[in-house]
Amino acid sequence: MTIDRMQVRLTRWPLKMTRKHGVGDVADTLPGVVISLHTREGLIGWGEAAPWSVFSGTAEAAVAALDVYLRPLVIGRTAADRQRIMAEADRALVGHPEAKMALDMALHDLAGQQAGLPVAELLGGVVRDSIPLSVSIANPDFDADLDFARARLAEGVRLFKVKTGFSTHAEDMSRLERLAAILPADASLRIDYNQGLAAVDAIRTLRDVEAFRPAFIEQPVARDRRDAMVEITRAIDTPILADESVFSPEEAVDCARARYADAISIKLMKAGSFAKGKAIAAIASAAGMPCYGGTMYEAGIALTAGIHFAASTPAMTLGAEYYTSAFVLGTEILETPVRLADGASWLPTGPGLGIAVDEAALTSATVEARG
Known part of the structure; x- marks a missing residue:
């Protein structure tokens, strides 16, 4: 055709x-x-x-x-x-x-x-029908974010990632404490600095947030400060997740060799193709580094593509952010939105993307x- x-x-x-x-x-x-x-x-x-x-x-x-x-x-x-x-x-x-x-x-x-055939079948076959949903706490109105978190908890979501580094360290600690207080024992707290820390005192700052026993800390310093990422990964007990520092398979090889992180966030928007996303996942898997499904501010088409990718990629074990069209964007462009249920995003079953x-x-x- x-x-x-x-x-x-x-x-x-x-x-x-x-x-x-x-x-x-x-x-x-x-x-x-x-x-x-x-x-x-x-x-x-x-x-x-x-x-x-x-x-x-x-x-x-x-x-x-x-x-x-x-x-x-x-x-x-x-x-x-x-x-x-x-x-x-x-x-x-x-x-x-x-x-x-x-x-x-x-x-x-x-x-x-x-x-x-669904895209997931074209990408190697389905290894999971749903992906645990990770939602980000990033609203400067933290009371509103606590309400958001409570609503997601009621829907079965158990993965919560707090955006830090845009305010003071004291404010970050306060937000983490308030969120941790409402999370049940089976919930997983994650922390994402989005490159927000200066390398000079990052380790001292991160030792403070380790008190909350996060599942991982994502991209604490600037993308090009891989030297600092190496030192942080060695010094901190909590696993470090590379996001902005790994766009390509070549950077994934560098990350695995230098061990400047313990895990990798794969965003299709960074990778540039399904094949390159798969290559990053394969490199990470060979190095014993689990992967997380990151996103940008994506509408339903890209979110669905991400679900097909994660559903067909064994290394994607840390959950994923495939939710923004439902809770963050004000426009829904799919006739049937991405299915979110039981704390997960679910793979469509129709041919192609199934949308x-x-x-x-x-x-x-x-x-x-x-x-």
Whole structure:
């Protein structure tokens, strides 16, 4: 089935709550990108990019990458060529992993629909039908976040990740103490600094937060301070999770060799393709490093792709953040949202990504469309 059209949409997602992180804040809205690949036979494959300017790239740059550089690689081709297309994408364009991931997502969605198989089956087969749901506590209105946590506890969620490093250490300790007080014994507390600590006193600070016995501490210092990550990993009893320090398989090899973390957060938006995400997971697994499913501020298309990835990847044992379209974004673009139940996100069973896009809702969120 030949692809004869690609549409690229710049979107604007309203947020239901303010979010603060060590690396930057989000108040009202975030841009995103949605693409669709159309075949002559009428099938549509969907993909999504979720850049964040303080983390990696911008949505506007992702739109240009897809519209100008990646579009010529797919028109007149079929989804069966997806591996060759993605190799050509890396030769045609340096960086822009979010744009490339959106393209790979849409190609896999088409291929799965054509084969009558879920994307997870195309990625190697299902090893789990659901992924334990990890939710982030990042609202500067901490009373509202405590209410959010209580609501999620009532729904069966047991993994809670507190965003730290955007305020004072004393405030971080207070927030951790207040959250820990409401968590049951079977809940897991995690801590994420989003690069928010200065390397000079990071170890002293982290020894304080270890009193809460977190399951892991994520990316305490800046991405390029891998020397400090090595020292922190050696000094701290709590496992250290690398996020911003590991985008690619090559960086995963460096992480495993230098042991600048004990575990890795795999975000498809960092990896740039399912294959590269799988490679990162394989490297981590060989090094005895479990993996966590991180996300950006993703709508339902990308979240569903993440679920297919985690459901087919044995190393993804630390849970995942596949929830933002339900609790954080103010727009739902799937006719049937990502299923969240019993403290987990669940794998769709239909062919391809197994989704139906609400095109009216998507149109309402669209700022610009090309193609």
